[in-house]
Amino acid sequence: MLHRFISISNITLFVYYLASNLIYLALLIIALFASLRHRRRLASIRLERMRTSPLAPPITVLAPAHNEEKSIIESARGLLALDYPELELIIINDGSADRTLEVLREHFQLRPADVLYLPELHSAPVRGVYMSQNEPRLLVVDKEPGGNKADAVNAGLNAATKPYVCVVDADSILERDSLLRIMVPILADPRRVVAAGGIVRVLNGSRVRDGQLTEVRLPKGWLEVLQVIEYLRAFLIGREAWAAGNMLNIISGAFGIFRRDLVRAVGGYRTNAIGEDFDLVTRMHRYLLEQKMDYRISFVPDPVCWTEVPSDLRSLARQRARWHKGLLDVLWPNRDMLFRRTYGRLGSIGLPYMWIFELLAPVVELVGYTTIILAAVLGVLSREFFIQFLIYGYAFGTMISIGAVMQEEITYKRYNDWRDVIRLVLYCFFEHFPYRQMYLVWRLQGFWQYFRKDFVWRPMKRIGFHGADTGK
Amino acid sequence: MGCVSNLPLMAVLISPGTPGRFVLQAIAVTFVGIALLLLFILGRRGLRRRYFHRRDLRVFALRKDWEGILSGSVPPESWRRHSLDSEIVEEMLFEGMEAAHAAGQWEEAVRLLNVLRTSGLLSTRMHEASEYGGWRKRRALVALGRTRAPEVVPVLAGALEDEDPETRVAAVRGLGGTGLAAAATEMMDRVVGRGLSTPGLTLQNSLLHCCQGRPEILQPYLRQAQGGAREMLSRVLGELATPDMEEDILLLAADPLPEVRASAARALGVARPVAALELLGELVKDKEWFVRLRAVVALGSIEDARVxxxxxxxxxxxxxxxxxxxxxxxxxxxxxxxxxxxxxxxxxxxxxxxxxxxxxxxxxxxxxxxxxxxxxxxxxxxxxxxxxxxxxxxxxxxxxxxxxxxxxxxxxxxxxxx
Structure with a gap:
């Protein structure tokens, strides 16, 4: 009986693993073609004309900030220096316990403004709204701590006045022409394209001056380099390919642009969502599909947002556990979208993929470990085949990671130093052990925390932009 | 979203009769894949490095001969033989022309355009735009737009009829790049007469660029246009209107389409004809909020106590x-x-x-x-x-x-x- 169980589970797992690899290979090929098409399309676009066009739709940039005193000024200056004809920046001070508001007040000569603020979307109470005396495009909303980013963004959405809103993380750096680039699909088809996501890349190790990135370098720490590979794989393969089929259901909270009326129509960000960015895009898909609207949610791989990633295991573990909780928190309430005609390709391909190959992956992996041990104990483990399969899995995973590096090389080529590229490629060979096993544990922790209803936000240890060139 | 590598799953097939041979083949293929990818990355890096080094040297050499190239004392055949030289000279000419236009140095712009003509670069691009397809055609269309030469307009206009929407967009961008009234006429002929379908903002931007010097060419088309085309043209007029267009603006202000009325409000703020205050006073009572908004913005730009x-x-x-x-x-x-x-x-x-x-x-x-x-x-x-x-x-x-x-x-x- 036990042998039979092991046999069935093995066959199931074999099929699962094979399918997962083949899907990722297919995604890599789709992404490759999509990015080449995008590059060629860009060749016929003159961004400098957009930069001065009076027809460019105005944008409100929303930057929630919680305890960001180290980097908020550089960040705000960077955001205000973005190339875009009509821009409004709203910084939402989400009940910071540090001097975030004070440093903003001193630097931008903020003064209280008794503006009309209508709380149409749910958020914690707003304590005050400030306007700058030296920067008319800046508005600061000071609010009670909401406990999450969604709450802060909703407050910003209530104060926003432009037709498009770009949500960024206050601790991230946008390249100067990022807004122009992320608007490309929207300008090309403003009736259909309702949102667009940009690529988020790892800031650690690079040099920053006055809120602008001056030199892109690979981080020094192994943990951060592995995250660079992960980000390349997730954005340059995953999101690019899913967006090509209009099944993109995550626009990173660090950098995305949305039609404001639509975000309001779906009720803004869900303040109790753990993965608020994933949740919002999924609800937007649901709403638009139910309304039978012809729409697109795009991904643009070249408007780059640089963000600081965890440089210590503890912070990374918290972040990954939270991501997995967020995944479950969105997929479970939207399970009714699965395999329903109303939800089209998203319901029949995109979401099932997320369920099977993202959400349940750690469980399947755990079962895999268990069956190996069981098989070994029962003496039915074929050592030869085990080793063969181990090599195959290792090689395939490495190939996909190198494929992501190749995507970066062919298209955007941000790492100019030879040594960085060689290190990046080398790390593709070393990410399988013990990083993947740790990642499995973190994701299982995410499950555990979700079922225990442990939704407490645990902050990540940050070093700020000043330390960005240390690689630590 | 991460790749599901799941190392332990590699060990799942343990029962007898597993397709071991298949796995061995898969391993071989995967390692070949890895080797090819690495070769590609490193090879491409090396080639690019060599290319840019060579390019830098050629740019330096061509810059030294630049006056000779412009005057013709360095015959075009000497640099057109090499595709890299040709590419560099073309780019330098484009940049020079753009700088000359920006600085209002029309004679210099004409001199550079003549080099494009006499060297055959212009006719090569026109040939590419007419005879080729796909991305090569699109690239040629955009390059032709940068020349601002009147003779490229028919070629670009021809591409507006292309079946491929991306080629049509490139043609619109190219026409916009010329900044010529003739290019605007070609676009409007197709928008009004043949229902040209391209993204609205791209078309508006191109029309805006081409009509800047002569906004009156919009008027006859605007009178004929219906629906979306009327909305689009009125939006362009809204940016470029002049006081002598009062009659047309008056008609637009009474249009049944709210987008057109909003553009009329914008036009009134820009052109400020005699009747501007009276018309804006009507538009601020419009039933559509964005028309009222536009009217209010326009009123704000008028320095008159009556507002x-x-x-x-x-x-x-x-x-x-x-x-x-x-x-x-x-x-x-x-x-x-x-x-x-x-x-x-x-x-x-x-x-x-x-x-x-x-x-x-x-x-x-x-x-x-x-x-x-x-x-x-x-x-x-x-x-x-x-x-x-x-x-x-x-x-x-x-x-x-x-x-x-x-x-x-x-x-x-x-x-x-x-």
Whole structure:
């Protein structure tokens, strides 16, 4: 009986693993073609004309900030220096316990403004709204701590006045022409394209001056380099390919642009969502599909947002556990979208993929470990085949990671130093052990925390932009 | 979203009869894949490095001969033989032309264009744009636009008929790049007569660029255009209108399409014909909020005391954005601020009063206002009293606003950019 169980589970797992690899290979090929098409399309676009066009739709940039005193000024200056004809920046001070508001007040000569603020979307109470005396495009909303980013963004959405809103993380750096680039699909088809996501890349190790990135370098720490590979794989393969089929259901909270009326129509960000960015895009898909609207949610791989990633295991573990909780928190309430005609390709391909190959992956992996041990104990483990399969899995995973590096090389080529590229490629060979096993544990922790209803936000240890060139 | 590598799953096939051979083949293929990828990355890096090194050297050499190239003493055949040299010279000519146009050095621009013509670069691009397809054609179309040569217009216009939408977009961009009225005419012929389908903003931008010198060429097309084409052309006119277009603007202001009326309001603000105030006074009562908003913005740009009562009326508009823009416009009326505030108080509209005070404060005019309306010795007291009154009223206003707010509903796509 036990042998039979092991046999069935093995066959199931074999099929699962094979399918997962083949899907990722297919995604890599789709992404490759999509990015080449995008590059060629860009060749016929003159961004400098957009930069001065009076027809460019105005944008409100929303930057929630919680305890960001180290980097908020550089960040705000960077955001205000973005190339875009009509821009409004709203910084939402989400009940910071540090001097975030004070440093903003001193630097931008903020003064209280008794503006009309209508709380149409749910958020914690707003304590005050400030306007700058030296920067008319800046508005600061000071609010009670909401406990999450969604709450802060909703407050910003209530104060926003432009037709498009770009949500960024206050601790991230946008390249100067990022807004122009992320608007490309929207300008090309403003009736259909309702949102667009940009690529988020790892800031650690690079040099920053006055809120602008001056030199892109690979981080020094192994943990951060592995995250660079992960980000390349997730954005340059995953999101690019899913967006090509209009099944993109995550626009990173660090950098995305949305039609404001639509975000309001779906009720803004869900303040109790753990993965608020994933949740919002999924609800937007649901709403638009139910309304039978012809729409697109795009991904643009070249408007780059640089963000600081965890440089210590503890912070990374918290972040990954939270991501997995967020995944479950969105997929479970939207399970009714699965395999329903109303939800089209998203319901029949995109979401099932997320369920099977993202959400349940750690469980399947755990079962895999268990069956190996069981098989070994029962003496039915074929050592030869085990080793063969181990090599195959290792090689395939490495190939996909190198494929992501190749995507970066062919298209955007941000790492100019030879040594960085060689290190990046080398790390593709070393990410399988013990990083993947740790990642499995973190994701299982995410499950555990979700079922225990442990939704407490645990902050990540940050070093700020000043330390960005240390690689630590 | 990460790759599901799941190392332990590699060990799942343990029962006898597993397809071991298949796995061995898969391993071999995967390792070959890895090797190819690595080779590609490193090879490409090496090649690119060599290419840029060579390019730098050629740029340096060509720059040394630049005057000779322009004068013809260095024969074009000598550099056109090499594709890299050809590419570099073309780019340098384009950049030079763009700089000359920007600086208003028309003679220099013509001189550079003549080099493009005599060297055969222009005809090569025209050939590519006519005979090739796909990305090569699109690249040629955009390059032709950069030449600003009148003879490229028919070639670019021909590409507007292409079946591929991306080629049509490239043609529109190319035509826009020329900045020539003839290019605008070609685009409008197709938009109005044949229903050219390309993204609206791209087309608008190109038309804007081409009609800048002669906005009157828009008029005959605008009179014929219907539906979406009319909306689009009126939007362009809204940016370029001149006072002598009053008659057309008058017609647009009475158009049944709200987008067209909004553009008319914009045009009135830009052109400021004699009847501007009267027409804008009508448009601020329009049933569509974005038409009223446009009218208020246009009124704000007109420095005339007669706009004040109209803007004060708009301060009591049911739409929040209209109120805010009206307040913003009024707050910049400088020396007339005190009369404005008095008149706003007379409206007895809490929203209006709140909006104007906020905007005056944003504009930094609050001190001036209080200085004017109260005794200097009691200024602080007056400020505190007024602000206190406002704050006390704010909660009531919020409550009232909540009651007055309609449920939030999504706008149909397409209105967002209005």
């Amino acid at each position: 004040i009562p109209i803007l004060i009326e708009s301060l009591c508009d049911e739409n929040r954005y209209v109120r805010l823009r009206a307040a913003g416009a009024l707050a910049h009326m400088g020396p007339r601020l005190e009369q404005i505030v008095e008149k706003v108080i007379e409206t007895r509209d809490r929203f209006a009063l709140h909006a104007i005070i906020s905007e005056i404060e944003r504009a930094g005019g609050i001190a001036h206002l209080f200085g004017a309306i109260s005794d200097p010795n009691r200024r602080e007291e007056a400020t505190a009293t007024l602000m206190q009154a406002l704050k006390a009223g704010q909660e009531q206003m919020r409550t009232a606003a909540r009651g007055e707010l309609r449920p939030v509903t999504a706008l149909k796509p397409g209105k967002a950019g209005s």
